[in-house]
Amino acid sequence: MKLLLLTAGSRGDVEPFAALARRAAASGHEVRLALPDRSGVDTTGIDARSLEADFSALIESQGVSPLAAMRSLRDVVRPVMRAVIVNAAQAALEFRPDVIAWHPKVLSAPLIADALGIPHVLVELVPVMTATREFPAAGTVTRSVGPLNRLTYRAAAGAGAMFRREVDEAAEVMGAPRSRRSSAPAATLLPISPAILPRPADWPESAVLTGAWRAREATTDAAAPTPDPALDAFLAAGPFAYAGFGSMAAGDPAARGRALVAAARARGIRLLVATGLGGIAVPDDARGDDVFVTRSVDHGVVLPRAVAAVHHGGIGTVQAATAAGTVSIVVPFIADQPFWGAMLHRRGLAPAPIPRRRVTADRLAEALAAAPAFQTAVEAAAARMADEDGAAEALGVLERLAGRPRNDALRHP
Structure with missing residues (x-):
């Protein structure tokens, strides 16, 4: 053929x-x-x-x-x-x-x-x-x-x-x-x-x-190294939340970055940020040893290690996070993203989505606090996806x- x-x-x-x-x-x-x-x-x-x-x-x-x-x-x-x-x-x-x-x-x-x-x-x-x-x-x-x-x-x-x-x-x-x-x-x-x-x-x-659709060689091996030794060291240092909005770029990325850092610190969680095409920016005065900032990451390596994934709700990231057994916190921007945020919440797989214009440190911290309640359902969905x-x-x-x-x-x- x-x-x-x-x-x-x-x-x-x-x-x-x-x-x-x-x-x-x-x-x-x-x-x-x-x-x-x-x-x-x-x-x-x-x-x-x-x-x-x-x-x-x-x-x-x-x-x-x-x-x-x-x-x-x-x-x-x-x-x-x-x-x-x-x-x-x-x-x-x-x-x-x-x-x-x-x-x-x-x-x-x-x-x-x-x-x-x-x-x-x-x-x-x-x-x-x-x-x-x-x-x-x-x-x-x-x-x-x-x-x-x-x-x-x-x-x-x-x-x-x-x-x-x-x-x-x-x-x-x-x-x-x-x-x-x-x-x-x-x-x-x-x-x-x-x-x-x-x-x-x-x-x-x-x-x-x-x-x-995933390549046969795609990995979700939590021990797989990345091309960045500094990122490897961060991943190995303990629990963290992931935040990345892919190709989304709108609004005030620095304010969004500050809110994410403040929310993670309020919950006592380290934060890995993928800035993508500009959806998130972490100002210098918000950085610290508990925050790692990079442009992009391999979801297959990172998401299985994360305690939660804050993302835009594109179907690719939704499926990558769910297959990794990681609870999503969806911050939808446009198009189908509100649909997937609502679908995950309706099926008991994620907290209620937070529209990007309503992102605050308090709302993000509440969602991070709620994430563990969805873990069992997400792990069951991940088991189903593993057979697909x-x-x-x-x-x-x-x-x-x-x-x-x-x-x-x-x-x-």
Whole structure:
């Protein structure tokens, strides 16, 4: 099987695809991963192609404000999306795959697959496109609106219309008619653990909740060394809480850093801070031997040792923390993060989320004090996740579809 993986976005959007690429290659398949620049994901040993789109630069310049993104749509957002949409077509023409698996931001993927006469599979990293009555689409509202839940899933479809011009350009690259109706995905893969998100009863059979996609060699070995001896020494010195907001950058990162340090000290806990793209800054006068600050860490090595993890609630970090048996304290910023914070709390896996605008030392200290009450439930979820092999489940679906002709009757606008 020749498998083309198309992804876009920040680190959390790329890591699952990289894990699947490694698993498929290890199974003897020819795999190419087309991805954005500067994702922060190690692609050593993967046949990777740049889509020449830098989402990290976009976040660094615009932050995570939807309003700022709309203001910069023409000059900043649209060029990045154009690179993804058009260069995905070029990548497909070069590779000539048997099947394509694609991130929802790669809006040209269905027409690319149709032009090549191959099946395509949507990778829904968070539940935003496969409608259900059981909960609203992630990134819309955090509480159920009952019979109206299904309507919230129309938002994702509407977003694609903003980039119709770029999709038409991709069609030209493929030699396909403009504005034609593309086929529906042959399947939808959701790399999410049922321990975190139970499968809705009204999802179609084509929607597969696989479990998280992790590389077979991924480690959660608490004894594994890091590239930084100073960090190793900090990890070995006793209990600590972890704090990191990944690619999130908004508000006052120094005030957030002070609140985190004060909360940890109030609980008598040391603090490991990963500053990421600027979501946290720890001023010099707040530092001490009980605080270690670095840009990023290997979650697989760090989280199993942490007594709690304060993070933004992206699904990648949610699953990494839960699989490590570490209680999450979610500080959501945007998009699907409030959804996951609410979901963890509703399932008894975490304290109530703290919106980023309401972060204070007192609220964080209360959450750290409450975290041990969720430990047993999180450890049970971790045990369930240990038995999952999401990448293998996804690969099985792709193997069954490879080479199967598309059913032209399955069409959507």
